[in-house]
Amino acid sequence: MWTPVVFWVCAAGSVATGVAVFRVNSMARATFALLASFLFAAGTILLLNLAYLGVLVVLMMIMEMVVMVVFMLMYMMNPAGLMPMTMVHNQKGSLAIAGGVFAALAAGILLVPWPTSDQPRPVDPTRALGEALMGSKMLVMMVLGLCLFATMVATVVLAHHRGRYDRYGDALRAKRPDDPVRGGLDR
Amino acid sequence: MTLQEYLLLAAALFSIGLYGALSQQSIVMIMMGLELMANAVIVGGAAFWYFASPTRPDGQVVVLVAVTLMAVDMAIGFAVTTAIFRRRDVDLTDSAADLRG
Numbered sequence: 001m002w003t004p005v006v007f008w009v010c011a012a013g014s015v016a017t018g019v020a021v022f023r024v025n026s027m028a029r030a031t032f033a034l035l036a037s038f039l040f041a042a043g044t045i046l047l048l049n050l051a052y053l054g055v056l057v058v059l060m061m062i063m064e065m066v067v068m069v070v071f072m073l074m075y076m077m078n079p080a081g082l083m084p085m086t087m088v089h090n091q092k093g094s095l096a097i098a099g100g101v102f103a104a105l106a107a108g109i110l111l112v113p114w115p116t117s118d119q120p121r122p123v124d125p126t127r128a129l130g131e132a133l134m135g136s137k138m139l140v141m142m143v144l145g146l147c148l149f150a151t152m153v154a155t156v157v158l159a160h161h162r163g164r165y166d167r168y169g170d171a172l173r174a175k176r177p178d179d180p181v182r183g184g185l186d187r
Numbered sequence: 188m189t190l191q192e193y194l195l196l197a198a199a200l201f202s203i204g205l206y207g208a209l210s211q212q213s214i215v216m217i218m219m220g221l222e223l224m225a226n227a228v229i230v231g232g233a234a235f236w237y238f239a240s241p242t243r244p245d246g247q248v249v250v251l252v253a254v255t256l257m258a259v260d261m262a263i264g265f266a267v268t269t270a271i272f273r274r275r276d277v278d279l280t281d282s283a284a285d286l287r288g
Contacts, residue, residue: 053229053254132245148255
């Protein structure tokens with residue numbers, strides 16, 4: 001009996017805090033509004049018996065948003081919301097596109113006869129997921145691992161202070177790297 | 188609870204994220220919009236697993252892919268922001284329009 005109530009509270013909370021992300025006056029508040037939106041959405045996942053995935057989303061999003069707040073404070077103007085902030089372009093066009101997309105999606109959702117299943121739900125969905133990832137869906141797991149590794153390499157390369165062009169010149173022809181301090185690679 | 192209600196929630200989250208990604212100037216705020224859109228995929232995948240095919244774990248695998256996508260998206264986004272901010276002191280998309288055709 002409580003399940004629909006909890007679902008609607010979570011759904012309304014998730015949408016409301018999602019809207020708040022782009023309406024509040026500070027980047028830090030926007031980040032925490034986004035975190036609240038993710039937590040409400042995770043609540044709806046937990047209602048579907050997906051304990052592992054729900055808790056995974058909760059833990060990951062808390063970490064991710066806390067890291068995001070640090071970046072906000074590093075880069076952004078007005079992180080504390082002491083002054084009104086609007087940083088938007090083409091707001092009307094964006095609103096129209098987003099509203100149109102929602103209308104189209106909602107029409108599809110309400111008009112399409114979706115398949116239903118009367119088969120019993122698995123007692124332990126986490127076990128089913130684990131067995132799938134180690135069996136029939138192993139390719140997905142391998143691609144995800146490869147993507148995460150590529151991300152680690154790419155982030156380090158992108159965020160690095162000095163690249164090879166700084167060290168060896170634009171044509172990469174310098175005999176000795178131009179480093180501010182001695183030591184390191186090729187020295 | 189029905190599949191339609193969950194999909195409506197996912198559509199609302201996706202549209203809000205789309206609005207944010209299209210309208211915001213700050214690169215970090217655009218990433219927030221993208222994360223909201225990935226969140227919609229999570230809700231939709233979980234709902235499809237529960238209501239449409241609970242005996243096959245495909246929906247759960249989609250959720251896992253979307254969660255990984257969110258982490259990768261944020262890591263790469265912040266690395267790009269760091270790189271462009273360090274080179275040119277730019278944190279707005281309007282100042283980084285070099286590739287405009």
